[in-house]
Amino acid sequence: MSFDGDSYDAAIEEVVDGEPWAPNYLGVYADTTYPSVDQPSFIEAQPETNTTTPQELNLYAGEYSNLRFQPFTQVRGALVEGSDSVRHELNIINEGMDWCLGVIIDLVFDGSTNLIYGGGHLDFGGETACLMFLNGSKLEVQPGVDLHYGADGDGLLGLGKEGQIVLGKDSRLFINNRVVLWNHEVSPDNQTYIDLQPGNHLEFGPLSRLERVGVQETGILLNVYMNGGTLDDSGLSPEDRLLINRIYPDVAPRLLDNISIFPNPVGAELQWAYVADIAGTVQWSCHNALGKVVREGAASVSRGRNIFTAPLEVPSGVYYLTIEAAGKRGTLPFVKAP
Numbered sequence: 592m593s594f595d596g597d598s599y600d601a602a603i604e605e606v607v608d609g610e611p612w613a614p615n616y617l618g619v620y621a622d623t624t625y626p627s628v629d630q631p632s633f634i635e636a637q638p639e640t641n642t643t644t645p646q647e648l649n650l651y652a653g654e655y656s657n658l659r660f661q662p663f664t665q666v667r668g669a670l671v672e673g674s675d676s677v678r679h680e681l682n683i684i685n686e687g688m689d690w691c692l693g694v695i696i697d698l699v700f701d702g703s704t705n706l707i708y709g710g711g712h713l714d715f716g717g718e719t720a721c722l723m724f725l726n727g728s729k730l731e732v733q734p735g736v737d738l739h740y741g742a743d744g745d746g747l748l749g750l751g752k753e754g755q756i757v758l759g760k761d762s763r764l765f766i767n768n769r770v771v772l773w774n775h776e777v778s779p780d781n782q783t784y785i786d787l788q789p790g791n792h793l794e795f796g797p798l799s800r801l802e803r804v805g806v807q808e809t810g811i812l813l814n815v816y817m818n819g820g821t822l823d824d825s826g827l828s829p830e831d832r833l834l835i836n837r838i839y840p841d842v843a844p845r846l847l848d849n850i851s852i853f854p855n856p857v858g859a860e861l862q863w864a865y866v867a868d869i870a871g872t873v874q875w876s877c878h879n880a881l882g883k884v885v886r887e888g889a890a891s892v893s894r895g896r897n898i899f900t901a902p903l904e905v906p907s908g909v910y911y912l913t914i915e916a917a918g919k920r921g922t923l924p925f926v927k928a929p
Contacts, residue, residue: 598647599638603658603688606636606650614656618664626663628697636681637669645671645703647680654687654711662695667704678703687711692720692746699749700728709733715746718769723749724756724783725773734759741768744798749773750783750813758791758820767796767826772813772834774805781811787820789864789898794823801831812836817895819864839895842868846919852912856926861903863912867892874915875899879908892916903927 607616622632636648648668652658660666668679680703687710692698694717700706705728713722724730730748732738736759740748744767750756751773758764772783787793793815795801803811814836815822824832843849849866865873876887885905890897907929913922 594638598649600649600651602651602653603656604653616656616658618658618660618666620661620664626661628663631663631665631699634664634666635669636666637679641669641672643672643674645677645679647682649682649684651684651686652688652711656687657689657691659691659693660696660698662693663697665699665701667701681705682707685709685711689714692716692722695719697721697723697749699723699725700730702726702728705729705731707731707733708738709736713738713740713746715741715768718745719747720745721747721749721771723747723751723773724754725749725751727753727755729755729757731757732759732762732764735761737763737765739765739767741766741798744768747771751811752776752778752781752783754783756783756785756793758785758787758793760788761790763792763794765794765796767798769800769802770795770813772801772803772811774803774807774810777806777810782814783811784814784816786816787818787822789819789896791820792823793820795826797826799826799831801827801834803834814838819896819898837895839868840866842866845921846914846916847921847923850912850914850921850923852923852925856928857903858928859902859904860900861886861912861925862898862900865892865897865899865914865916867894867897867916869917870894871917873897876913877901877903878911878913879905880910885910 618634620626620632624630638646668681671677682705684707689712691714746768748770812834816838824835852863870893873892874889876884878884905927907927910927911922911924
């Protein structure tokens, strides 16, 4: 892997032998032990010259290729030089490769191993084929990308202690299979998270399910930070929806403390955010220094962070945004750039 000053980067064909005209890769169980859950075999990645401090290793997987794993075969960063516990961080960046997961494949991303999705297919060979994210590892969707996970109902998405789903700007995740919350350890930090920013969308399809494995009565939840994105859980049963914990931004007593204009100065569009504690409507108007209204409107708001955008074709100068919501009124100044 070559070092670019921040991380070590390599394409999969640069570090794994294969025919250039048939870039198909198989993760092989290489240990001499009998393959089982308790005796996995690991494929490990490390810099060409190992280091005494953890490094970020980025492994890129491109188009027109596919990857398979034998059962109980895992992938992770290797130990750093001189340590028996600290590992390098391994990011598998999928940019078009097809992943073919067999009926009993359970590929575990644990701690410092992450899957970053930018394209390609995740093909599950059956209901028990699984990608699992534990102990701070993450499933990340790159900006502007849609990930359809389990489109036909097959496969699992496993989420355990501090497992994360990270959506890039304007990316969307559609889940249409079984999501398992690993609940064999009941503790305050045994939770999993996703942050929905403006432009993000998380949706559960008609074949989706959400369930705990292990202790059923209490413990891990899918915690969703509602920071301007959208969540559609209508495909889940009422019982499954109880395992989703929506976390909303705090609402300040003063209206203006819940409103922000960004960027400021503004360009051809006025964009502003409003954090609401309940669903309702908001009236807004924009006027110049002489009090002349140059733009106005009304919109529905939902609980949490709401984002509004409106064209603003006016001369440069100082303007004022007035908001009326929840029986309160406030005005913020902003600058219109040339």
